[in-house]
Amino acid sequence: MEIQWPLLIFSVLLGVTSGCFVFLGVGELRGKFKDVRFMSALIAFVCLAVGGCVSVLHMGHPERATHLLGNLGSGLSKELFTVAIMGIVSLVYLILAKKEYPGASKVFGVLGAVLGLVLPVVAGASYLIAARPAWDSAALPLMFLGGGLAMGMTLMAGLVLLRGKASEEGGFALKLALAGVVIMVVTSLAYVIWIAMAPYQAPSRSIERLVSGDLAVMFWLGVVLVGLVAPTALAALACVKATKGEGGTGTVKPSTLAGYMFAACACSVIGAVVLRVIMYGVGTSVEQFIYR
Amino acid sequence: MTRNIIAIDLDSCIGCHSCAVVCKQENNVGLGTYYNKVLTVGPSGTYPDLEMYYLPVACQHCDNPECVHVCPTGASYKREDGVVLVDHSKCIGCQYCVMACPYGVRTYDADKDKGVIEKCTMCAHLIDKGEKPACVKHCPGQARLFGDADDPESDVSKMIARKSTHKLKDVGNHPGVTYGLDKFSWKGDE
Numbered sequence: 001m002e003i004q005w006p007l008l009i010f011s012v013l014l015g016v017t018s019g020c021f022v023f024l025g026v027g028e029l030r031g032k033f034k035d036v037r038f039m040s041a042l043i044a045f046v047c048l049a050v051g052g053c054v055s056v057l058h059m060g061h062p063e064r065a066t067h068l069l070g071n072l073g074s075g076l077s078k079e080l081f082t083v084a085i086m087g088i089v090s091l092v093y094l095i096l097a098k099k100e101y102p103g104a105s106k107v108f109g110v111l112g113a114v115l116g117l118v119l120p121v122v123a124g125a126s127y128l129i130a131a132r133p134a135w136d137s138a139a140l141p142l143m144f145l146g147g148g149l150a151m152g153m154t155l156m157a158g159l160v161l162l163r164g165k166a167s168e169e170g171g172f173a174l175k176l177a178l179a180g181v182v183i184m185v186v187t188s189l190a191y192v193i194w195i196a197m198a199p200y201q202a203p204s205r206s207i208e209r210l211v212s213g214d215l216a217v218m219f220w221l222g223v224v225l226v227g228l229v230a231p232t233a234l235a236a237l238a239c240v241k242a243t244k245g246e247g248g249t250g251t252v253k254p255s256t257l258a259g260y261m262f263a264a265c266a267c268s269v270i271g272a273v274v275l276r277v278i279m280y281g282v283g284t285s286v287e288q289f290i291y292r
Numbered sequence: 293m294t295r296n297i298i299a300i301d302l303d304s305c306i307g308c309h310s311c312a313v314v315c316k317q318e319n320n321v322g323l324g325t326y327y328n329k330v331l332t333v334g335p336s337g338t339y340p341d342l343e344m345y346y347l348p349v350a351c352q353h354c355d356n357p358e359c360v361h362v363c364p365t366g367a368s369y370k371r372e373d374g375v376v377l378v379d380h381s382k383c384i385g386c387q388y389c390v391m392a393c394p395y396g397v398r399t400y401d402a403d404k405d406k407g408v409i410e411k412c413t414m415c416a417h418l419i420d421k422g423e424k425p426a427c428v429k430h431c432p433g434q435a436r437l438f439g440d441a442d443d444p445e446s447d448v449s450k451m452i453a454r455k456s457t458h459k460l461k462d463v464g465n466h467p468g469v470t471y472g473l474d475k476f477s478w479k480g481d482e
Binding site: 004073075080127129200283285287288289290 | 350
């Protein structure tokens, strides 16, 4: 099917929000990242708001949105409500981050983290449609989740290293970012494997398109090299450099490590976008009798 | 309970495209948009044992329509008589139903005055007046039949009883349109 850019951008930005909040939630539980939580929550909230606005461009009649209550069982309705709840929680957390309410911050931080784990899964689950075999697997929402964790956590780790207590919290932030990147690699590859084994195989949605066909350049360069290998290498390198040197204090400056993290985040974003472009490319219906 | 379907005797279909043309006229379907199209299946086999038939396709008015399940506003709905329709006053043009259709027979009309989903209506405006859908009424080979699948005396039930019948690939949606084909082998499962 044609690339649905508003939905694609929405899912990527929503992923960033998700990863940010999972990072912040873990930080709240461990009593870390207080110096950056306002800016982090602001970034997460802005991503969600911009993504939500962009997704509206996909609709022919957004002014009829009141009818969205017409079928609460629809994946799109569930997605809308989850986004709305996430928006409220992130806004409350954003306000709390400016004040000193440790208990409330922890509650909303953890709530945000739980929603951060749920949100990409709900958004991805909207694509679980039997008519599009290349989408109809739990691997797709998990791929959304993995990409979100990598994008959000690398961004947050960079922020901690640049603006937070880098010497005390930098190591933990880098480990979280590396974990997010590893989850992204595993879930992205799982989705690619699904494309290979999906039912109703057809040339338009075959793995050959990715491996050696018209999508090969995008897949090998955009997804594998830039989207998976580069963030993994950057996150691993940052972790190693942060623990080497005299007394395990690192061999490079935190700002340099922050650069590694921002680069890993940018690569993850590119990979997430390209993988979604491929997802739409192979998302053909079982039969395409009149329209493609 | 009435379960209106369209049954198509492919052995009688001459591939004249009358159904596609009259559908456009009856429903004022715009340029480049189709509710109904006639495809050519084949030729297949090895000379001199070649096979070819015509396959008219449109909304299948499925028994378990995924387009209805996924519609966030309830704009896509199934009537009690089996016809699947889109209420344009509720349609937000999210195209979720287009994604959910296994056959690619729904389309988004991007025209700024519309911005809604278009598809075959089984000429609901005609059947509500006791008439047949335009494609059925004007089929010169009388290949297209309309009626209640639960009534053994209906045209569709009689055709189903006397011919080998086939349906398009079913991914749980249970397509309603029934194709009759005896002369050639059905290629729909390939």
